[in-house]
Each structure stands twice: as structure tokens, then as C-alpha cells.
Amino acid sequence: MKYQRYIEEKLRKSFILWGYEEVRSPTIEYVETLSTDLGSELAQSMFKFQDFDGRILALRPEMTTPVARMITTRMFSTPEPIRLFYISNVFRYSRSYVERGREFWQAGVELVGCGGNRADGEVISLLASSLRELGLNQLRLDLGHAGLFKEVQKSARLDPEKEQIFRTLVGRRDRVELEKFISRNDFSSELKNLVLELCEIRKLREAASALYRRCGFRKAKRFAKALSAVAGVLSDHHLEDEVYFDFSLARRIEYYTGIVFEASVPGFGFSIGGGGRYDDLLWKLSEIRIPAVGFAVEMEKCLQALHSQGCELSTTPDDIVRVLVSSTSNERAVETASLLRESGVVAITDVANRTRKKLIEYGKLARMNYVVIVESDRKRPWVIYDVRSGMKKSLPVKAFLQEICRSRGR
Amino acid sequence: MKSKIRIAVPNKGRLKQPTIDILRRSGIRILERERVYNSETSNSRFQVSFMRAFDIPLYVQYGAADLGFTGHDIIVERDADVLELLDVGFGRCNLVVAVPRNSQIRAIEDVTDVPRVATEYPNTSRRFFASKGKQVEILTVRGATELAPILGLAEIIVDVSTTGETLAKNNLRQIAIVLESSCRFVCNKIAYRTFEREVKELIDRLKRGER
Numbered sequence: 001m002k003y004q005r006y007i008e009e010k011l012r013k014s015f016i017l018w019g020y021e022e023v024r025s026p027t028i029e030y031v032e033t034l035s036t037d038l039g040s041e042l043a044q045s046m047f048k049f050q051d052f053d054g055r056i057l058a059l060r061p062e063m064t065t066p067v068a069r070m071i072t073t074r075m076f077s078t079p080e081p082i083r084l085f086y087i088s089n090v091f092r093y094s095r096s097y098v099e100r101g102r103e104f105w106q107a108g109v110e111l112v113g114c115g116g117n118r119a120d121g122e123v124i125s126l127l128a129s130s131l132r133e134l135g136l137n138q139l140r141l142d143l144g145h146a147g148l149f150k151e152v153q154k155s156a157r158l159d160p161e162k163e164q165i166f167r168t169l170v171g172r173r174d175r176v177e178l179e180k181f182i183s184r185n186d187f188s189s190e191l192k193n194l195v196l197e198l199c200e201i202r203k204l205r206e207a208a209s210a211l212y213r214r215c216g217f218r219k220a221k222r223f224a225k226a227l228s229a230v231a232g233v234l235s236d237h238h239l240e241d242e243v244y245f246d247f248s249l250a251r252r253i254e255y256y257t258g259i260v261f262e263a264s265v266p267g268f269g270f271s272i273g274g275g276g277r278y279d280d281l282l283w284k285l286s287e288i289r290i291p292a293v294g295f296a297v298e299m300e301k302c303l304q305a306l307h308s309q310g311c312e313l314s315t316t317p318d319d320i321v322r323v324l325v326s327s328t329s330n331e332r333a334v335e336t337a338s339l340l341r342e343s344g345v346v347a348i349t350d351v352a353n354r355t356r357k358k359l360i361e362y363g364k365l366a367r368m369n370y371v372v373i374v375e376s377d378r379k380r381p382w383v384i385y386d387v388r389s390g391m392k393k394s395l396p397v398k399a400f401l402q403e404i405c406r407s408r409g410r
Numbered sequence: 411m412k413s414k415i416r417i418a419v420p421n422k423g424r425l426k427q428p429t430i431d432i433l434r435r436s437g438i439r440i441l442e443r444e445r446v447y448n449s450e451t452s453n454s455r456f457q458v459s460f461m462r463a464f465d466i467p468l469y470v471q472y473g474a475a476d477l478g479f480t481g482h483d484i485i486v487e488r489d490a491d492v493l494e495l496l497d498v499g500f501g502r503c504n505l506v507v508a509v510p511r512n513s514q515i516r517a518i519e520d521v522t523d524v525p526r527v528a529t530e531y532p533n534t535s536r537r538f539f540a541s542k543g544k545q546v547e548i549l550t551v552r553g554a555t556e557l558a559p560i561l562g563l564a565e566i567i568v569d570v571s572t573t574g575e576t577l578a579k580n581n582l583r584q585i586a587i588v589l590e591s592s593c594r595f596v597c598n599k600i601a602y603r604t605f606e607r608e609v610k611e612l613i614d615r616l617k618r619g620e621r
Contacts, residue, residue, distance in 0.1 A: 142603060173493055173602065202606070244603070266604040267413060269473015308473075 004105065006313050007134060007299050008087055011107040014130035015085040018122075020109050023084045025066035027091075031058040033069055036284050038062075039254035045092040047102075059091035064255070064278065064294055065285075067110050072286035080113025080290070087299075101300075108275065108296030112282070115291035117226075120259050120277060121233030127263055127273065127295045128239055134302055135311045136272075141242055141263050143204065143230070144249030146256035146276060148211075148223045152195060155217035156187050170199060170248040190216040198247040204231040207245045230259060255281045263297070268305040273297030321404050324368045326350035326359050329376035336374045336382075343401050363387045369407075372400070414457045415605050418469050418478030421460035424572075425593050428500040429479040433458075435619030436612065455608060467492055467596065476601035477609065483570060483591035487531045493597040496613055501593035503572045505531060507538075507586040510559045515566070518542050518586050528558030529568035531588075538568070538588045556580040 012022070035043040038061070046058040060066050063086050071082060087107045094102065109126060111119050124141065131139055153163045162185060169178045178199070182192050194216030201207045204227050211224035227245070234240045249260055258277030265272065275295025282290040306313065323345055327333040333349040340347035348368075350359060356373070363371040364387055373383040381394040395403070417433070419440070420426045430440060439452035448459050459475055466480035467490030478492075483505050485494065509515045515525075521544045529535045532550045539546045549564055556576060558564040568588060571577055577584060595616060597609055 140603065173495065246603075264600045264603065266600070267473065269471065269598045269600050271600065 003303055003313055004299060007302050008105075008107065010134050011130050011297070011299075012085075012087060014126070014133050015107075015109055018083070018109075018126050018129075020083040020085040023067060023070060023086055025060070025063065025070055025086070025088070027059060027089070028057050029060060029066060029069070031056040033285070034058050034060055034065055036065055037255040037278075037281055038065065042092075042253060045094065047091050047093055060088075061092050062090050062253070063088055063106055063108055063296060064110065064253075065281065067294075068112070068278075068282050068292065069285055071112055071290070072282055072288060081119065082112040083109070084112070085109040105299040106296045107299055108273075108294060110292055110294035112292040112294075113290050114293075115279060117229045117233045119291075119293050120230055121237050121239075123275065123293045123295055124234065124243065124259075124261055125237040125239060127261070127275070127297070128237075128242065131263055131272065131297065131302070135306055135309075135313070136265055136302070137309055138266055139242060139263060140244065140265065141239070141261055142244050142246040142249055143259055143261040144246050145223060145227065145258065146250065146260050147258055148227075149247070149250050151217060151219050151223065152191070155191055156185060158185065167250050170195075171250065173199070173248065175199070188216070190214055194220070195247075201247070202244045204228070204234070204240070204243065204245045207247070226258070255284075258293070261295070265305050265309065268301075268308045270298075270301055272301045272305050320346060321370070321407065322346040322348070322366075322368045323370045323372055324348050324350060324359065324363045324366065325372050325374065326354070327374040327376065329374075332374050332376055332378075336372065339397070340372075340401075343404070345404060360385055360387070415455055415477065415601070415608060416475045417456055417458045418466045418475035418480070419458045419460050420463040420466065420479065423463055425463050425479060425481065425501050428498075428593070432479075432498055432500070432616060432619050436615035438612075464488075470596050470598050473598045473600060476598050476605060477612075478596050479593055480596060481591050482594050483531065483534070483589055485594065485596065486589060486591075487534045489533060490596075491599070493599060493602055494594045495597050495602075495609070496595040496616055498593050498595050498616060501591070503570045503591050504587045505534065505568060505589040505591060506571045506577075506584045507588060508567050508569065508571070508577050508582040508584050509565065511581045511583050513565065513583070515585065518544065521546065521566070525566050526564040527566045527568060528555050528564035530555060531568055534588060535568040556582060 031046065031048055034046060042061055046061045048056055048058045051057050067084055067086060075082060085108065089103050089105050091103050109123065111123050128139060128141060153166060158166055166181065169181055182195065194210065194214040197210050198207060201210060208224045208228040211220045231240060234243050249262060255278040256276040257279045260276035262271040262274035273296055277293040279291040282288060282292060323340055325333050325337045325347055337347035337349045354362060360371055368387050371385040371387060381396045382400060384395055384400060385392050419429050433440065437453055438456050440449050440458050441451060442449040448457060451458055461469060463480045464484055466478040467485045467488040469475040470478045470492045471490045481501055485492065515521060524545050524547055526549055527535055527546045528549045528551050530551060532548045536548055551558060555567045555569040558567055559582065560580065571584065574584065602609055
């Protein structure tokens, strides 16, 4: 738990420093709200059940839709752009024989009410900065464009089934099968060349220039402009070299309309987080057109990635002192513990009535700094065992508290 | 220093030797291969790890190995989310449904009454019969699947068949093909990003080294 707490606190601190406010949403919502524009894969992965009146409820499978719903129903008067973050558990049913988890902790932000590239840049930059703050090295971001991908599919006039196949082939990076698919489905030669070129390009500006050069479909120039604008803001954030273009990055969720991105580190086999722009979701929930962009990171994955990089987490701050208090008189033990807590010391009373020897053994195991034995006579000094050094001494209360203050100052 | 790229190689069975050979033809000679799990190679960028072909999709999906060689049938059975970058050509086989020669069942359509199916591929089999609208009871066995109908454990088996010889020897008849398989060169999704240049170069060399 302390490691999870470390991740949580670090991320919370980053999000707060960037001006985001924490929100909490209900775990259970109506299934139709949660599945708005989610895409079949994620919608099918929801745990669903009935309310008393027969309406279908579900456990939230992700947080973007619940947050968007909160904005449309409760935050009418908040001035835009609205900056929100959450640290929550989400629930997914998995058919996979490998992935057995059902509950996942996510931390994420949503920047709502602003459609420009600067907002995109801020969110990507916050993702990079908060992951670096956790201690992750050699961070890498891959960026695609959901709108571009959808437009290419539209220009190729693929039916939904073929769209799925196309997406899978591009995602699997199977060039041979992709070329076969393209020639079977009568892509124009410009579109074919553009798709094959985009699959190989890793620099945003190169992708933009390929779109300018090749055109390939009606709106190509518009996407070219969009991608070079993103490259521009990323360079303002000194991120241009860490962000790679990936045409195949079509995230599983339907609601994305613009840029989509994923974060990863070498040597860890999964992406740790990602997000994108979703300009239509709030409109679909409330018929108010509000553009938005956000990301979520998987907290367990962050932890595993940190471990895979051999990162030692400093989870307990050095200035926390832990004391185990024991006395033949329970009243005195309770009183002493209160006194210590008032001075900001973590105090535990021995409720198991251990002998001195056992008490010190337990103190070591429970990572205590001191074991304090208090006589029932108030006038007598405390007997204090320093667990780490093994030293024993008798000290009056005041002197002991002063010693603790000094050790904290170090 | 750049971290090494780890390739998972089958430690036994019919995919082992052809994998070692194709790697050698692609300029990656495995330096030690007797009784070791990990070995350096003649190419300092690559290390190999030997493991069961059945576990390779798992190691690669989790990124414990960056690259690997394993059967398409195993990837499907493991439901692994890995990139199948190349069909390396060897290890061709079919995953087939077979019944005893004297069985009343002549085709999948004849399956009735929830028969028992013995297989090493429970997930693939379950999906296959479900897609045909047939209800069956799947019994997972570890090897020697052909024995199951002989001793009456199951009426049907789903197993790998290369030439059909083993089936014939055990008086079994193939009634359907579940999946056509061959050995694939697979890659972890993140490793593809991290080592794209090296992976693409290796694919080119593997293609040239194919027979």
C-alpha cells in the first residue's frame, strides 16, 4: 500500500501544481451514460447489474465519461477551461486468459473547454512531467491522430467490419498483409502510398509533410496543419524529441476525435498511460459542444515500470519517528501515546502485553525507532530502547521529546 | 550503454532447431546452448533465452523477452497481445478436430449431446465449437491427446497435425481444421517502439535467411 500511496501522492502533487482540481465520481452509474461513445470493446468489458426498478447500472470502466458527465450536469457556471483530475479505481471484465485483473487504479486529468493546440501541449507535457516526477527514466511518448485515422478509413470507403480489420493490420504492423488488404479493397494509389508511408514515419513533422505532399484524400492538408501545429507546441514544451508519431495508435476508445498518445519506457512491456482529445463526447452527453483533452495513467503499471527500472522508492519520509509504548498500566500507556502524538510522533501502544524481550523484538520487526517503557509512577523517567542502535537509556519525558525533535532535524 | 535485446527461443520440440538455424543464417549465432537458459550471441546487441514455446507469447507480451519465435497456434491459444511480425515459414501444421475412425461423427455438423473434447488447446477449442454453435465439454490434457479416445476419456480431440500420420496410426480421422499455423517471429509492442530499427533490420535478415 505504501508504494501505491507514493505513486498517488506524487501524481496528486504534480496535478495540483499545474492548477488541476481533484474530483470524485460515483463508482456506479447508469450503463447508458457510461457507454456513451466508448466503443464496443470497452463497453462489453463493463460489470453490469440491475437497480431495484430494473434499470441497468454498471461499474465505471474508465473515468473520462464520468468526469464529462459531472461537468455537463453540475459545473455549468464554472469558467472554462476547467482543469480537473481524479485518482480512482475503475473496473473491467476481461476475457483475456493473461490479464486477470478486474479492478485498476487510474490517475488522470481532463482539460475541458478549450480546443487549441496549446491545450494539447499542456496535457502531453503534464503527462511527461508527472511520470518523470515519479522517477521514471527514458520516457517516450507516441502520438497518433484519431481524426486522421478515421478520415483515412472514410476515404477508403470501408464498411465497419473492414475498418476493424484495417485497424488491426495497421496495429499489428503487418506490412505484407496490409498491402494485400489495401489492394483487395481498391484504395486509390495516392491513399495507398500515403498509408504505407505514414505507417513507417516516426517524426511528427515528417508525417505532416507526407500529408502535404501526397494529399491522398480531401482533408489531408488540414491534418498536415494540425500535426505541424502539435509539433510546434511540443517544441515549446521541449518535448519534440521525446514524442514520436505513430499512425497505428488508434486507442481502443471511440470517443477520441483528435490527437491520441501513449507513454512508455523501454524494458517494460506495456504502455503506462495515455489519452487524447475528445471534442464530441460532452456534446453527446448534453448537447453542449465543449472540446476537451485528457489522459489517464495506470498506477499499478507505473509501479511495475519503476521496479523494472530498478528504482528504489523512498516511501517513508526520514522525519517520521515511530514509537512503541508499553506499560503495566494501560492508562499510562494510553496517556503517553497521546502525548507523543501531540508532538507529531507516530505512537503505538502495546496491546498484546508482551514481555520486554518480545517487545523489543516486535519493535525491530515493526520498524519502530524507539520502544518506550513507562512505569505506572508518573515521577519515574521513561525507559527508552533505541531499536536501531540497541542502546537503552532512562530519560524524562521532556528530554526524550527534545531528542526526537533533534533527530528529525537531521 | 544500450540495453540488449532479448530473443525467446523454444528450448525443445520441432521449433527449436529451425529457430536456431534461421537465427544463425541471419547473423545471430547462439554461443552456448546446452543446459543454459540464457546465452550471449555472436551479435552483441542480442541475447537469447531458452524456454517452452508455449510460454513464449507470455514472456513477450509482458516484455520479459523483447522478441521471440513461437507457433501461431500457441499465440492464439494464449490470446497474447503481441506483434506477429513475420511468418518464418517453418513449423507448418494444422490444429484439427479428429474422431475415432469408427465414430458416427463425420463432420462438425454431426456433433450432438455435448461430447467430451480432449485437447491441449482449451481456449481455441472452446471458441471454435462455440462459433459453430456446438456445445461440448472441454477436457484439458498435457500431451498424448490421441490416447483420450482410445481409452474412452473423450469422443473428440483437438490437436496439432503436421502430416496426419499420428492420427492415422491411432485410428483417428480428421473432420475439421480449426486453425492453420506456422512459426512466427513475434515482438512486444513497446519493444517494437524502443528497438524499431534493430527489429526491422532483423526482419530483413530473417526474410533473406528463410528457406
